Amino acid sequence: GASGLALLASVGRLGAADILPPCDVSKTGDDVCADFCERRCSFYNRTAGDKGRPQTLTLYRLTPMNVTGLRNKNSGDPLGDIGYWLTKKNTTAMCDRDPQAFGCLGNGPKLYGKFTVEVDGQFGPYTQCNPIQLGGDDPIFEPVWKDERNFVCGVDCLFPTDTGCHSPDPSPFKNESDGDFGAQCRCNRTVRELHSVGRAMPGFLQEGDAAGGVPEEWGPQCQNGYTQLDGRCLHGRVYQTVTGWSLDSGLALACDTCRSDPACAGWTTYDNRTFSLLKGWVRPSWRRKPGLCLSAWAATNPWDKMKSWFGVGRLGGHWYTTPARGECPPGKPLGTNGCTWREISSVYKNASCVDGRVDASVEAASASCFNRCPLPLNRTSNCYLECYRDSLMGNAATNTSRVPRDRIVQPWLGAFTESDPSRGGCPEVTPDQCDGEQC
Numbered sequence: 001g002a003s004g005l006a007l008l009a010s011v012g013r014l015g016a017a018d019i020l021p022p023c024d025v026s027k028t029g030d031d032v033c034a035d036f037c038e039r040r041c042s043f044y045n046r047t048a049g050d051k052g053r054p055q056t057l058t059l060y061r062l063t064p065m066n067v068t069g070l071r072n073k074n075s076g077d078p079l080g081d082i083g084y085w086l087t088k089k090n091t092t093a094m095c096d097r098d099p100q101a102f103g104c105l106g107n108g109p110k111l112y113g114k115f116t117v118e119v120d121g122q123f124g125p126y127t128q129c130n131p132i133q134l135g136g137d138d139p140i141f142e143p144v145w146k147d148e149r150n151f152v153c154g155v156d157c158l159f160p161t162d163t164g165c166h167s168p169d170p171s172p173f174k175n176e177s178d179g180d181f182g183a184q185c186r187c188n189r190t191v192r193e194l195h196s197v198g199r200a201m202p203g204f205l206q207e208g209d210a211a212g213g214v215p216e217e218w219g220p221q222c223q224n225g226y227t228q229l230d231g232r233c234l235h236g237r238v239y240q241t242v243t244g245w246s247l248d249s250g251l252a253l254a255c256d257t258c259r260s261d262p263a264c265a266g267w268t269t270y271d272n273r274t275f276s277l278l279k280g281w282v283r284p285s286w287r288r289k290p291g292l293c294l295s296a297w298a299a300t301n302p303w304d305k306m307k308s309w310f311g312v313g314r315l316g317g318h319w320y321t322t323p324a325r326g327e328c329p330p331g332k333p334l335g336t337n338g339c340t341w342r343e344i345s346s347v348y349k350n351a352s353c354v355d356g357r358v359d360a361s362v363e364a365a366s367a368s369c370f371n372r373c374p375l376p377l378n379r380t381s382n383c384y385l386e387c388y389r390d391s392l393m394g395n396a397a398t399n400t401s402r403v404p405r406d407r408i409v410q411p412w413l414g415a416f417t418e419s420d421p422s423r424g425g426c427p428e429v430t431p432d433q434c435d436g437e438q439c
Contacts, residue, residue: 018335019052020122025183029175037187042122043199053121054334056344059320060416061113062088062351064148066432069439070115070322070343072151074129079317081112082412083205085355086392090309090385110351111431114416116344117322120334124196126181127321129153132160140166149436153323155184155193180204181319191325197341198321206316214296219248220312220393222255225299226266229284234268234295236282244397247272252397258298268295312392315405324438349415353426357411359388365403366391 023032023041035041044050060081061073076084129151135144139161156173157165176184181200187193204224213227242257244250254275258264265282269275270293284295328339359379363370366387370376373383387400394402411424418425 018120018122022046022050022052023183025177027177029177029184032177032183033175033185033187036124036183036185037190037192039190039192042196043125043183044121044123051121055119055121057117057119057320059115059117059322061115063111063113065109065111066434067148068111068113068348068431068434069346070113070117070341071324071327071438072129072153072322073438074126074319074321075113075115076319077317078409078413079315080202080205080319081317082358082409083202083313083315083317084319085351086313087309089388111348111429112351112354112416113346113348115346117341118334118344119197119341122196122340123199124193125155125183125185126198126200126319127153127155127193127323128157129321129323130157130160132162134162149438151438153194153321155186194323195326195338195340196323197326198323200319201316202319206314218251219255219396220314221252221259221395221397222296225259226255226296229295229297231288231290232284232295233270233289233293234266234278234282234284234297236265236278237280238276239263239279240277241274242277243274245273246396248396250275250397252395255296256395256397262300264298265300266295266297268293309389312389313405313408314393315409347416347428348431349426350429353421354412354415357415357424357426358408361407361411362388362391362403365407366400369398369400 020039020042022044023036025032025043027035032041036043042052044052046052057077059070059075060078061070061075062081062085063073075081131146131148132150132152133139133143133146136142140159143161152160152165154160154165156167156169158168159166173186175186180203185193214222215228216223218226218228240257242250242253244253250269250273254267254269254277258267258277261277261279263279265278265280267275267277272294282297322341322343326338326340328334328336328342332339332342334340334342363377369387369390370384373381373387375381376384378384390398390400391403392408394400414424415426419427421427
């Protein structure tokens, strides 16, 4: 087809010298980033089938009604973008109240864009693209507004302002070969990371990721925001006890209960059934006594407690960055003046329709849980969101089974492949007028 011919033309523009070898991520962060920044390698994986050559991707992006295109934007493959959407479900009510809060992008209806994109296959680090934050005494953490006409991309760029990129971590940036988003590099001289298509497989989206510092067998409720005390017992003021009928149910109940309380500092169990929740000043025992207890520290800041929704579906997938500096001129093939990507086509659909297909599937699969809520289909209520999360992860404490991934992925994909609502599809829509150079 036409896209295949265009891709062949793109390949023709890129010579053999442009196909760099894959980076050796076993090196230190500084060493592997030096190789990348000086164009001695790129971040792709031959073992996974990557060839480092031009390819056509289908990417998706959840976006405000008037923010279109992929210039200086993050996107995902189907599994990656579904995973991103699911991480946002617990912020729905918060963003309705405060559209400028961290993690919120605009207020009101959203769109999904589906994009066909040619990329050069010479991937760089995933960079975070966010709208510049402006106004007030502290535009980094308490902006008055976010300018959705001007997205800024950069490594660790959660809070861009007119003074540059910022992150919640005040420590100096360090190059990484294998961080949460894979390799993370800042190329101070060549700024290659701001020209390359970025790609990452976020660990928290992957099956089997235990990012919270506890064993995977502790269950999904304890992943993220908890750290196991190896052989030590945590002591402090007991303010509540919870009891399960098994170790799995007790762990799920303790971690969920502790997570819901900002004051909870951790928990301890001596019989693998009854868990003591602690607050105030807590301390571990001096000596290790393996087998005497199970204990875990709990994160106390709201952001880490909220991270329980990161990767709740464990669907896998990739996230991408398409920087404006790397976009090909209109009608020009890959490699023109060093360009790394170009958009071929796009369609848009209402997010309420697409997401509604998945919601209906999850609600049907876990009807017994949702029916216990006072308003079963109030999709912003705490009860609804707790059932939804349990359905995605499984919860031994509530006897809720994990929804099969096909019950999530197929309705979402079907909303794009079909336009007829009677067949599970969603009609194409025209976005609102986009303003600015990044449209």
